[in-house]
Amino acid sequence: MTYKLTHLKELESESIYVLREVAAQFERPAILFSGGKDSIVVTYLAYKAFYPAKIPFPLLHIDTGHNFQETLDYRDALVKKLGAQLIVGSVQESIDKGRVKEEQGYNASRNRLQTTTLLDTIEEYKFDACIGGARRDEEKARAKERFFSHRDEFGQWNPKNQRPELWNIFNGKKNVGEHFRVFPISNWTEMDVWQYIYQEGIEMPSLYFTHERACFERDGQWLAAEPCMRLKPTEQVVTRRVRCRTIGDISCTGLTLSEAHTLEDIIEEIAATRVTERGGRADDKRSETSMEDRKKEGYF
Amino acid sequence: MNTKGYLDMELLRFTTAGSVDDGKSTLIGRLLYDSKSIFEDQLEAVEEASRSRGNEEVNLALLTDGLRAEREQGITIDVAYRYFATPKRKFIIADTPGHVQYTRNMVTGASTADLAIILIDARNGVVEQTVRHTFIAKLLDIPHIAVCVNKMDLVDFSEERFQAIERDYREMMRKMNCDARLYFLPISAKYGDNVVNASDRAPWYAGPTLMGLLEGVQISHKAGEEGEPLRMPVQYVIRPISDKFPDYRGYAGRLAGGVLHVGDRVRILPSGLESRVKAIMQADKSLEVAHTPESVSVLLEDDIDISRGDLLVGADSPQPVVGQQFRMMCCWFNEQPMQLRKRYIVRGATSECIGMVSQIEYRVDIHTLESVEGDNMLKMNDIACVNLRMASPIAFDSYTDNRATGSLVLIDPDSFETVGAGMVMNV
Numbered sequence: 001m002t003y004k005l006t007h008l009k010e011l012e013s014e015s016i017y018v019l020r021e022v023a024a025q026f027e028r029p030a031i032l033f034s035g036g037k038d039s040i041v042v043t044y045l046a047y048k049a050f051y052p053a054k055i056p057f058p059l060l061h062i063d064t065g066h067n068f069q070e071t072l073d074y075r076d077a078l079v080k081k082l083g084a085q086l087i088v089g090s091v092q093e094s095i096d097k098g099r100v101k102e103e104q105g106y107n108a109s110r111n112r113l114q115t116t117t118l119l120d121t122i123e124e125y126k127f128d129a130c131i132g133g134a135r136r137d138e139e140k141a142r143a144k145e146r147f148f149s150h151r152d153e154f155g156q157w158n159p160k161n162q163r164p165e166l167w168n169i170f171n172g173k174k175n176v177g178e179h180f181r182v183f184p185i186s187n188w189t190e191m192d193v194w195q196y197i198y199q200e201g202i203e204m205p206s207l208y209f210t211h212e213r214a215c216f217e218r219d220g221q222w223l224a225a226e227p228c229m230r231l232k233p234t235e236q237v238v239t240r241r242v243r244c245r246t247i248g249d250i251s252c253t254g255l256t257l258s259e260a261h262t263l264e265d266i267i268e269e270i271a272a273t274r275v276t277e278r279g280g281r282a283d284d285k286r287s288e289t290s291m292e293d294r295k296k297e298g299y300f
Numbered sequence: 301m302n303t304k305g306y307l308d309m310e311l312l313r314f315t316t317a318g319s320v321d322d323g324k325s326t327l328i329g330r331l332l333y334d335s336k337s338i339f340e341d342q343l344e345a346v347e348e349a350s351r352s353r354g355n356e357e358v359n360l361a362l363l364t365d366g367l368r369a370e371r372e373q374g375i376t377i378d379v380a381y382r383y384f385a386t387p388k389r390k391f392i393i394a395d396t397p398g399h400v401q402y403t404r405n406m407v408t409g410a411s412t413a414d415l416a417i418i419l420i421d422a423r424n425g426v427v428e429q430t431v432r433h434t435f436i437a438k439l440l441d442i443p444h445i446a447v448c449v450n451k452m453d454l455v456d457f458s459e460e461r462f463q464a465i466e467r468d469y470r471e472m473m474r475k476m477n478c479d480a481r482l483y484f485l486p487i488s489a490k491y492g493d494n495v496v497n498a499s500d501r502a503p504w505y506a507g508p509t510l511m512g513l514l515e516g517v518q519i520s521h522k523a524g525e526e527g528e529p530l531r532m533p534v535q536y537v538i539r540p541i542s543d544k545f546p547d548y549r550g551y552a553g554r555l556a557g558g559v560l561h562v563g564d565r566v567r568i569l570p571s572g573l574e575s576r577v578k579a580i581m582q583a584d585k586s587l588e589v590a591h592t593p594e595s596v597s598v599l600l601e602d603d604i605d606i607s608r609g610d611l612l613v614g615a616d617s618p619q620p621v622v623g624q625q626f627r628m629m630c631c632w633f634n635e636q637p638m639q640l641r642k643r644y645i646v647r648g649a650t651s652e653c654i655g656m657v658s659q660i661e662y663r664v665d666i667h668t669l670e671s672v673e674g675d676n677m678l679k680m681n682d683i684a685c686v687n688l689r690m691a692s693p694i695a696f697d698s699y700t701d702n703r704a705t706g707s708l709v710l711i712d713p714d715s716f717e718t719v720g721a722g723m724v725m726n727v
Contacts, residue, residue, distance in 0.1 A: 007389075009594065010593065013554060017535070048583040051538075164709075166407065167411045167703060171716070186381070187381070187383075187392055192390070
């Protein structure tokens with residue numbers, strides 16, 4: 001009788017293996033925690049990987065200052081529950097210190113500014129590995145990303161000279177000043193993430209479920225009408241029943257019209273959808289290779 | 301399908317090697333498109349990009365070629381991973397470029413694959429590239445090979461042509477001494493025949509479609525069967541040092557072979573110390589039994605010295621070889637050639653030590669598959685049989701017995717780049 005392993009079991013096992021490799025190979029790793037579903041799943045996997053010890057990494061949140069309040073509340077409650085350390089890097093502070101310049105105009109976003117804050121925070125705390133929730137199915141540049149992704153002294157990714165990654169052998173060796181980005185859930189898809197959340201009964205931020213929200217439509221995309229968003233004269237604020245498919249900075253988080261109340265509803269909705277989740281991300285639409293360009297600069 | 305159905309799927313990893321000329325990108329595009337795995341915004345983006353490049357037809361290669369340089373030069377640089385699922389299975393494709401100079405990428409993509417798709421142009425039959433791809437599939441010990449004879453529409457779906465190619469291919473496999481399970485499919489990626497939907501243009505063919513094969517082929521966690529040698533490389537020692545768990549020592553690792561039970565007698569290598577399994581933990585859940593490739597944390601009855609890099613094996617299982625010298629097949633990845641007697645870092649699943657290549661027995665000419673003797677260095681993409689010597693003893697299996705405990709990489713101690721891969725032979 002052949003033993004059958006479900007895909008979720010296999011993916012979980014692989015991710016836990018990667019997280020343990022990080023703990024074994026690096027001195028100062030951190031989990032990049034955004035409050036989105038992917039970083040929530042990574043944090044949950046880290047909890048499982050090291051139980052009954054505490055997660056041996058702090059959570060690092062790069063706060064654009066334009067986060068949904070629900071995200072911040074969820075983050076604080078989770079940190080308390082896990083007894084984890086939270087480190088916040090503030091984009092507002094980077095702006096105040098003159099490290100970055102705020103974008104202007106209607107489509108201004110602090111999304112790209114995060115990179116400087118992130119790299120400054122990595123340097124300040126001397127993190128040598130930052131664990132992220134990026135998945136290869138998200139975007140075509142990410143499809144070529146390694147589990148252990150090397151970054152040079154400037155935090156840059158060099159996609160043409162990546163280290164070959166064979167079997168389950170991960171090479172985290174580096175010179176002084178360099179660091180790694182590690183992506184334990186590289187092989188998961190959006191569907192896998194939700195199925196896993198459902199299977200494990202992981203508590204999720206309310207933003208992922210349908211709720212009434214003041215929003216407006218821009219270029220065929222629903223956005224939240226929060227104070228940090230500048231509306232064009234023609235744009236009307238209306239109330240809609242929406243949910244987030246991905247959660248990031250308010251300025252680039254597209255809202256989906258949805259009636260999904262439960263995790264089962266969300267899974268059914270994703271099974272039927274014909275648009276990728278990053279289809280709702282304004283930051284990816286700037287050019288054909290905008291993700292690659294941001295990644296080379298040191299983005300998540 | 302209900303939510304429960306989604307939770308009960310298996311995962312198949314497969315690799316495709318080939319060039320655009322073979323219709324590889326078209327085949328992947330076809331698999332994704334006909335299984336409804338391409339989303340509207342992805343298709344729109346590709347249509348738009350095709351138009352702006354002056355391509356008349358939608359160029360499905362743009363779905364996989366994501367980097368700026370690839371799009372500009374119309375080539376595939378690196379291994380790209382693609383994901384799709386049907387109601388039966390979830391799939392991971394490691395899509396690798398087929399050019400000669402990218403042997404290292406094919407090796408990388410093949411290292412985790414359960415199945416390889418080899419594409420043959422029905423007009424050209426078995427060519428040098430077919431031999432090369434098959435050799436790499438054999439080298440990496442991929443258990444299943446699906447030989448897709450593509451562009452059958454251009455040979456009028458001729459049964460004779462198909463059979464002649466099958467004969468040639470089997471003959472080549474015999475010479476190569478390759479025992480992978482073979483499947484032959486007459487397809488047309490361009491028109492979709494026998495890819496996802498069965499074709500009525502080849503009535504003489506009674507086998508499955510490619511998708512049917514991918515959904516049905518047995519996934520060989522071959523090292524994971526009951527009775528197979530028990531292996532678990534120790535990754536990390538979990539020590540909470542808390543009031544609630546004062547003496548807890550959990551040996552964390554991912555099972556690489558066999559089945560682990562509470563009560564099993566186990567041996568730690570290279571020390572040879574023995575103990576018995578007291579508990580198997582997965583987070584706060586205590587298990588009676590765990591299978592390959594699950595990640596677990598193991599508690600032992602005795603307090604013995606175990607650390608990262610040790611290999612936990614069944615005391616009654618066939619034992620790996622503990623030694624300081626091995627023969628292995630080596631694939632070189634770096635522009636800096638491999639030098640004899642230069643010190644490299646040898647990294648196994650979790651173990652690490654200093655080592656050197658003391659001798660190159662022969663190099664395999666990837667075009668003719670002939671053995672070439674007398675080399676004293678290896679260049680990028682070379683594949684050779686070498687002798688490896690290590691500064692301290694490490695436990696290894698033969699690669700063909702266990703992919704996880706029979707493989708290693710070489711790391712340059714100056715640049716820290718991964719410069720080579722090794723597959724241990726006949727231990």
